[in-house]
Amino acid sequence: MNTSVTIAGVRFKNPVTTASGTFGSGMEYADFVDLSRLGAVTTKGVASRPWEGNSTPRVAETYGGMLNAIGLQNPGVDVFIERDLPFLKKYDTRIIVNVVGKTIEDYCEVVERLADCDVDMLEINISCPNVKEGGIAFGQSAASVEHITREIKKRARQPVIMKLSPNVTDISEMAKAAEAAGADALSLINTITGMKIDVARRSFVLANKTGGLSGPAIKPIAVRMVYQVANAVKLPIIGMGGIKDAEDALEFIMAGATMVAVGTANFFNPYATVEIIEGIEKYMADNGIDDINDLIACVK
Amino acid sequence: MNTSVTIAGVRFKNPVTTASGTFGSGMEYADFVDLSRLGAVTTKGVASRPWEGNSTPRVAETYGGMLNAIGLQNPGVDVFIERDLPFLKKYDTRIIVNVVGKTIEDYCEVVERLADCDVDMLEINISCPNVKEGGIAFGQSAASVEHITREIKKRARQPVIMKLSPNVTDISEMAKAAEAAGADALSLINTITGMKIDVARRSFVLANKTGGLSGPAIKPIAVRMVYQVANAVKLPIIGMGGIKDAEDALEFIMAGATMVAVGTANFFNPYATVEIIEGIEKYMADNGIDDINDLIACVK
Amino acid sequence: MLAIKKKVKVAKNSRLAPDIYSIWLEAGDIARYALPGQFVSLYCRDGSRLLPRPISICETDRDMGVIRLVYRVVGKGTKELAGLAASDYVELMGPLGRGFVPEGKKAMLVGGGIGIPPMLELAKQLSCEKQIVLGYRDVTFLDNEFYPYGKVYISTEDGSVGAKGNVIDAIKANKLEADIIYACGPTPMLRGIKEYAEKMGIRAQLSLEERMACGVGACLGCVCKSTYTDSHSHVNNKRICKDGPVFYAEEVEL
Amino acid sequence: MLAIKKKVKVAKNSRLAPDIYSIWLEAGDIARYALPGQFVSLYCRDGSRLLPRPISICETDRDMGVIRLVYRVVGKGTKELAGLAASDYVELMGPLGRGFVPEGKKAMLVGGGIGIPPMLELAKQLSCEKQIVLGYRDVTFLDNEFYPYGKVYISTEDGSVGAKGNVIDAIKANKLEADIIYACGPTPMLRGIKEYAEKMGIRAQLSLEERMACGVGACLGCVCKSTYTDSHSHVNNKRICKDGPVFYAEEVEL
Ligand SMILES: Cc1cc2nc3c(=O)[nH]c(=O)nc-3n(C[C@H](O)[C@H](O)[C@H](O)COP(=O)(O)OP(=O)(O)OC[C@H]3O[C@@H](n4cnc5c(N)ncnc54)[C@H](O)[C@@H]3O)c2cc1C
Ligand SMILES: Cc1cc2nc3c(=O)[nH]c(=O)nc-3n(C[C@H](O)[C@H](O)[C@H](O)COP(=O)(O)OP(=O)(O)OC[C@H]3O[C@@H](n4cnc5c(N)ncnc54)[C@H](O)[C@@H]3O)c2cc1C
Numbered sequence A, B: 001m002n003t004s005v006t007i008a009g010v011r012f013k014n015p016v017t018t019a020s021g022t023f024g025s026g027m028e029y030a031d032f033v034d035l036s037r038l039g040a041v042t043t044k045g046v047a048s049r050p051w052e053g054n055s056t057p058r059v060a061e062t063y064g065g066m067l068n069a070i071g072l073q074n075p076g077v078d079v080f081i082e083r084d085l086p087f088l089k090k091y092d093t094r095i096i097v098n099v100v101g102k103t104i105e106d107y108c109e110v111v112e113r114l115a116d117c118d119v120d121m122l123e124i125n126i127s128c129p130n131v132k133e134g135g136i137a138f139g140q141s142a143a144s145v146e147h148i149t150r151e152i153k154k155r156a157r158q159p160v161i162m163k164l165s166p167n168v169t170d171i172s173e174m175a176k177a178a179e180a181a182g183a184d185a186l187s188l189i190n191t192i193t194g195m196k197i198d199v200a201r202r203s204f205v206l207a208n209k210t211g212g213l214s215g216p217a218i219k220p221i222a223v224r225m226v227y228q229v230a231n232a233v234k235l236p237i238i239g240m241g242g243i244k245d246a247e248d249a250l251e252f253i254m255a256g257a258t259m260v261a262v263g264t265a266n267f268f269n270p271y272a273t274v275e276i277i278e279g280i281e282k283y284m285a286d287n288g289i290d291d292i293n294d295l296i297a298c299v300k
Numbered sequence C, D: 001m002l003a004i005k006k007k008v009k010v011a012k013n014s015r016l017a018p019d020i021y022s023i024w025l026e027a028g029d030i031a032r033y034a035l036p037g038q039f040v041s042l043y044c045r046d047g048s049r050l051l052p053r054p055i056s057i058c059e060t061d062r063d064m065g066v067i068r069l070v071y072r073v074v075g076k077g078t079k080e081l082a083g084l085a086a087s088d089y090v091e092l093m094g095p096l097g098r099g100f101v102p103e104g105k106k107a108m109l110v111g112g113g114i115g116i117p118p119m120l121e122l123a124k125q126l127s128c129e130k131q132i133v134l135g136y137r138d139v140t141f142l143d144n145e146f147y148p149y150g151k152v153y154i155s156t157e158d159g160s161v162g163a164k165g166n167v168i169d170a171i172k173a174n175k176l177e178a179d180i181i182y183a184c185g186p187t188p189m190l191r192g193i194k195e196y197a198e199k200m201g202i203r204a205q206l207s208l209e210e211r212m213a214c215g216v217g218a219c220l221g222c223v224c225k226s227t228y229t230d231s232h233s234h235v236n237n238k239r240i241c242k243d244g245p246v247f248y249a250e251e252v253e254l
């Protein structure tokens, strides 16, 4: 049985990675799962220098999901290279670094700092709804998606995944723009902007007022967008948004994702990633599927 | 204690109505709740002639929500006027008629047929994701929102509510376009396009492939959009999307909605509408709020 | 009786066969007014699953105010149901839909798989001559409970019990005649019954199934194709939850 | 011990005061390795509520492998918890975070409201001289269980039990001295303790609270402001779930 997939020439032992920002750089969850079991670890967004992030409360529970407005707190690319990368290199897994910035220059700086590092792919986050500058602003028009993708592709040594925002009228337009500018792959979806009000206190629950909605609640939207994008471009897709078990992961794969990422589910089940890998293997065995690649985009 | 609100000169005894398409024309739920308790009944979308709707399966359950692709099945405006309207007139409640069409002419035909009828407001559905022509197509660009609103306003005798789609990059642009074209009020949100795949059968669950996501799962997105629109235009808003109890309803009101509509919740609690009205009254009593209008947009 | 939604107490919940369970519920008036072929909608406790699970009423005990449902565990909702124990509570709406209408002098009751349960109360209530045809894939259930009410013919797809084949095979093999057929089961079976009834000139009442959201006729989620323009919908659609689940064969396209 | 997530059995769940409950859980190794001030994350059964509910460990019985939590019902998650009965199961992750570090010869343990429970295990384990200050709004709970471990001072806001006022009032009124303060309670109380400790030159360990998502340090949801650049985050943020919940007063801004 083959569970390995290849994206832009990079081979992953299985199609399961972690959703950026939900798994740190893997350290914390290494207590629960063997990181070497994962197809890849996708790191928290890394900026050119340390970011403080937003005020608290930064997270709120919603029906079947959650809101977050972390605001991309991160220790910066230098600490990442010195501390987190060597940690991850101890495991037999691929490393995808999620890159954030306030300006295109910021993004490019991180990409250039990572050029000589032993990382497998870069995931460019142009879809974070929780920062005032940058983030989602780059991901909500085809022209800016194309521009930033082009600038990054000029400098990147590793294959580039553009991470798309669901907060758009037509995500396939963004996908096409990224493809036109030379992106090697796409990942979707980032969180959907949401809000929660505390009725008793008559105030916002999050200090940032709005946050990004994630978790099982958003899965149908994510599956639809993966299907839409898979039918609009030729690029491989890393699908995410509400995946909590193997069945969910298979939905994304059948809709057109080559890989899937597990995000919010880690918070309510720290073993989720490995359980999903095992569940996919079981599904394949039970259904006589020899190669996971036969399932990708099999529902048309 | 005053729970009445006024939109475009129409006074509602309380701020709770039903979300179009989830309550028929009230007949079926009249077995469970006294329709005279409701601020208004908003009807299923009515077209110029009978529509068959989509093939089945038309509904699917999702985590904390559901997908529907009814495809606007309806008996047409003539049957509506002859049968449903007289039924509704027996109750002491306001009547909001949801209007659908495949072309602008279709919409206008319904609006004109209703001109002499005893209905209180028209809600123009330019946001249904489940029909091939019309529906959402009119609701996803500011120019077309403005155009259709203007055409309808020319003909409508009753105040016009434009029902906005959440499947857009910036819903406040659509709200501004509707306002510029003379809309009297806005309602939001309609469903969010989603998809579910049956992994065992390797096929779509819905015959229509995609459907509209509704229910508690989408509430944070809806509250955010209501807040956004309330801060972008002066028009009164009817808020909806996942409301299941009084606390949810109050979130929308505090975010800026003058009225709220209860949709999917009817399906899992046929008493939801009246329980919400009672819950709002209790909240007001417990918190010493004399006038519901003091709560509208109180969270800034 | 108008449908109501309420919390009811489980009187007993037991396993009949692999994945097939029987539950008795203290449903009060619902038990007293429900007709054979009507159904109830059950709600899950887990808030992540919101839609009703429609389940046909298998038996009612009017004096005791209890109803019996027999169900197959196919997903998370029915699994949750199977986990309930006596004196647990479950939320339920009913009675829903239109049931079977008694008619004729010689009836054939045909149930396929999980379509068998609603035939039991019908068998109990019909006073005419009854032939009961029950089709299973392999393991049988409820069959013993039909014997008091008529002659029972059993078919299994693998031939392990009764005749090998489906219910149509059994009907043909036994040259069964009737002036009314009542049937509930998978669509291919109902299609076969419809054809057979037409050919033989027998009236047939068929109980259909579709995914539901409201269960009360408001959402238009659960329609089937009707032969003629329906008087409620004004198109060729009938609502299974409200206008059915039982229809005359000639009313619907399968 | 590394944290684990598992299903544990309820040994006992009982009400201590209005809305205040005490639950004993058969947590095995978690009970054996947990330190005072550490917490566990509880998960709801209802799938519509996904995030963990962090609750401090109030007592551990290492031999029996049980832990005790004392909690206030404030929302749906804690309400669900209050509904559990002996031999029900609950999903839990732990032990989490860094607890109190024993130090000094004369300690003051200060608990405010639902911040009181974690002070109990600490009181049991500390071998030095102990003064215990417990602050309540009105109704007291757990206070009796502290008497064996030191001198107990009680304050209530309404003055119904002990001294009227808050814990700082009680500390000042009794001119309490110590070389270490351990405190858990609402932020305004902790702020008062921090100020008092600074003024008096006493070291203070404070247990903080924030909304959590992962509970293990990965999501950066639960940070507090740190006085200096934190060695992990490289900004002025510390993760309450991982680097805390207990911090030295001088490490954090409140
Ligand atoms: C009128 C009617 C009467 C029925 N009577 C019986 C009965 O007596 N015994 C019995 O075992 N089953 C009966 N069914 C089928 C039963 O409703 C489904 O098996 C059940 O809803 C599955 O729920 P689940 O959560 O276990 O499965 P899931 O697959 O997890 O359910 C997901 C969603 O799909 C819906 N769904 C899944 N399968 C069906 C189905 N076959 N029909 C309609 N909705 C479905 C569920 O209600 C739910 O909304 C009946 C269906 C209808 C429409
Ligand atoms: C380290 C730590 C230790 C704690 N120890 C205790 C204890 O020993 N006893 C006790 O009664 N309470 C304790 N709390 C508070 C407890 O976590 C909340 O009261 C509880 O999560 C409320 O859940 P709910 O579902 O009832 O409320 P809801 O308001 O419905 O919860 C909604 C969401 O908000 C979160 N939330 C709500 N209130 C708080 C809060 N005060 N702190 C953190 N998250 C919150 C919930 O976890 C959930 O994600 C502690 C909190 C922390 C951070």
Ligand SMILES: Cc1cc2nc3c(=O)[nH]c(=O)nc-3n(C[C@H](O)[C@H](O)[C@H](O)COP(=O)(O)O)c2cc1C
Binding pocket: A019, A020, A021, A022, A044, A045, A068, A070, A072, A098, A125, A128, A163, A189, A190, A191, A213, A214, A215, A216, A218, A240, A241, A242, A243, A261, A262, A263, A264, A265, D213, D219
């Ligand atoms: C707490 C949190 C932090 C996140 N941080 C990032 C981030 O740094 N970069 C990024 O591209 N996406 C970030 N995301 C988005 C996730 O990677 C993912 O796209 C989204 O949560 C949907 O997947 P899920 O529903 O499985 O969580 C974050 C999500 C959460 C919940």
Ligand SMILES: Cc1cc2nc3c(=O)[nH]c(=O)nc-3n(C[C@H](O)[C@H](O)[C@H](O)COP(=O)(O)O)c2cc1C
Binding pocket: B019, B020, B021, B022, B044, B045, B068, B070, B072, B098, B125, B128, B163, B189, B190, B191, B213, B214, B215, B216, B218, B240, B241, B242, B243, B261, B262, B263, B264, B265, C213, C219
């Ligand atoms: C079954 C179903 C049918 C619907 N039909 C219509 C419709 O005819 N016209 C319309 O404007 N909206 C329609 N909607 C959208 C709802 O009115 C509402 O905007 C949406 O469901 C969000 O609210 P909720 O989450 O409370 O259901 C329909 C929704 C559902 C679930």
Ligand code: FES
Binding pocket: C211, C212, C213, C214, C215, C216, C217, C218, C219, C220, C221, C222, C223, C239, C240, C241, C242
């Ligand atoms: S389920 Fe809503 S009309 Fe039948």
Ligand code: FES
Binding pocket: D211, D212, D213, D214, D215, D216, D217, D218, D219, D220, D221, D222, D223, D239, D240, D241, D242
């Ligand atoms: S809750 Fe995730 S870092 Fe603390």
